[in-house]
Amino acid sequence: MGQTSAPKHHGLSAKTLRRLERASGRLASASVAAMEQRLPWFSRLPADQRASILMITQTGAAGFVDWLRDSQEALRLTTEAFRSAPQELSRWIGLRQAVGLVRMAIEVFEEQLPELAANDAEQAALIEGILRYGREIAFATANSYAAAAEARGAWDARLEALVVDGIVRGDAEEAVLSRAAALGWEPGATATVVVGRPSSDDPPTVVFEVRRLAARLAKPVLLSVQGSRLIIVAGGATDGPVLDKLAVAFGDGPVVAGPTVASLGEAHRSAAEALSGLRAVVGWPAAPRPVRSVDLLPERALSGDAEAERLLIDEIAQPLEAAGPTVLQTVETYLESGGVLETCAKALFVHPNTVRYRLRRATELTGRNPTDSRDALVLRVALTVGRLAKARGIW
CATH class of the missing domain: 3.30.70.2730 (Alpha-Beta Plaits)
Structure with missing residues (x-):
């Protein structure tokens, strides 16, 4: 009975797979070396970060061999290969830079894989395999960054809610x-x-x-x-x-x-x-x-807002009283007369122009014009609040 030929995976013989497995570490190191030579920003990374990227690349190279052996597990293996990266990776480099690293590693693999193939047909199969595997890794990279962004977004939303809640409750400034x-x-x-x-x-x-x-x-x-x-x-x-x-x-x-x-x-x-x-x-x-x-x-x-009462006293009632009895009395009389200038002048036994002058003075002091209906309400309430505060002995 003749010998049964060794099984092939993705058109690759067991001999080629063994060669590839032995060379995975060398391929990863060559990929990182190419990154240092061709990507200026990569060489500026701290040594520990470059070492972590080397570890990720080695895991990815080993995962490529496993992927070739069992394509049904491709998605899980490639996702797990990138998931082994430290969580801080997305803080070191952006998504575009991460994809650039994947592209650089694939280029190095394309250059060196043909020499590991047993024949020309297996060379083509290896090149096709690394391109497909690189696509899976790129998708896994994007998914990892998207998950990290979602996690940061959720954390930021919770932190933002805490900040706003702290502002509403008057938490410590620090x-x-x-x-x-x-x-x-x-x-x-x-x-x-x-x-x-x-x-x-x-x-x-x-x-x-x-x-x-x-x-x-x-x-x-x-x-x-x-x-x-x-x-x-x-x-x-x-x-x-x-x-x-x-x-x-x-x-x-x-x-x-x-x-x-x-x-x-x-x-x-x-x-x-x-x-x-x-x-x-x-x-x-x-x-x-x-x-x-x-x-x-x-x-x-x-409605009982003590701060509003204080502002009405500080910004309106006190300035009017400090201006002297004539200005305060003119404002009070004008408001009580329903905003009729002539009636106010008669009640005070002064000329209407004198009333106008005093009302302008009140406007300068308080920023509220007694001849305006809304401002007249503000002035009336402020003076009332001031009288009540005096009666309670708090002003």
Whole structure:
């Protein structure tokens, strides 16, 4: 009975496979040497990182032999070959550089594999095999980087939610700043907290839309969807036009912006005032969208916000009292007369031009014009809050 020929894998004899197995270490070393010669950035990597890449290449070369022996296990083997890489690899080099390393290794294999084949037919089979194997490795590389990016994205999202939650709760400045720094937030950037309803019941959709809008505005943001409210911390200048554009990211209902503060460490003040304004804005049906929390001081004070009361006293009641009794009395009389200039002048026994002068002086002191209906409400509430504070002995 004649001898049975040795089985072949991918058209390769057992002899060729043994040669390939013995040469796998040499092929890996030659690949790394080519990387050092042809890729300038590779030679600048630290020695430990280059050694890790050599280990990965050796594992890949050994995996090629196993892949040739059992093609049914190709996907699992190639994925496992790259999975042996340290988790830090994606931090050392980018995906494009990693694919460049794979391409370089495949080129070296193509150059040196033919000499390991037993005949010309097996040379062609080896070349075809390394090209297919290289494609599998490239896919495995891309999948590994994608998984790492997803993991980092999920971690960043959780960290971002922690930062925003810390701002809302008024956590220690150091904790907020250190976490925000990990997200790439500029320490010296100003911050403005904007709150309202989310535009969707699906938080990932909301996050995507806000991120896209922020990219168009070139505005750094931190955000968190907390149940029925969306909280955005915007960095940099947030003037009227910017706020108008940010308001598009919110759903139906009011949008309130807190004051702009000097740094993220002070953002809890902006958040507190913005959330207070969101609770109180129902008291002003004609409020603009978006509206600044400082424009909601009367409603916030009436809803029990102590900070709003303090601001009304510090910015309106005290300056009017410090200006002297004539200015304060003129404002009070003007408000009580329903905003009728002549009636106020008669009650004070002065000329209407004198009333006009004193009202202009009040506007200069407080930034509120008594002849404007909205500002008149603010002045009236501020003076009332001031009287109540005096009665309680806290002013």
